[in-house]
Amino acid sequence: GAGVSQSPRYKVAKRGQDVALRCDPISGHVSLFWYQQALGQGPEFLTYFQNEAQLDKSGLPSDRFFAERPEGSVSTLKIQRTQQEDSAVYLCASSLVYGTGGDEQYFGPGTRLTVT
């Protein structure tokens, strides 16, 4: 079946521009996560949705970062007034259920954001 998809795969933005990154999770997956991965490091948690509810946004680095999942399926991560330190790969993951068992997270291909 289809996995998690993300678009665009690559994005180059000039400093100060706004960007929107899209994630389409595996059909039927309840939970959706956004992670940020800097070069040579492991992914770091940004935010988490259960259906349309954003239950944890503790990892968002600043108020320039905003995420939504209005219908409990597709999610968008928006970054306003991009800065060079925002350059990273943004990964989306989804899981079927919440809780032990069946909560394995499957990652999309990521969006590589470069801010110049």
Added chain:
Amino acid sequence: QKEVEQNSGPLSVPEGAIASLNCTYSDRGSQSFFWYRQYSGKSPELIMSIYSNGDKEDGRFTAQLNKASQYVSLLIRDSQPSDSATYLCAGGEKAAGNKLTFGGGTRVLVKP
């Protein structure tokens, strides 16, 4: 600060040998653990999940969990050049929606 620690490597392994990767974690609230494989320029791919103390085997992979020692390991038997990648260890905290805390990854090189 919840941490997951891994040796960055590279771990060099001859083809056909066993690769042994280790991971320690600081948060006793972590209840589920995952190993992901990440090829250069690609996204993490789930290899194993483990929730209970002991061993879990899947093909050439065996994950081991020791919650008392806060230690997770992954063994790769009969290592192949295609196993050359970075292996990420992650802990999930159920109370936090199972968001994952990742280690920095161990780079594995399997030499023919």
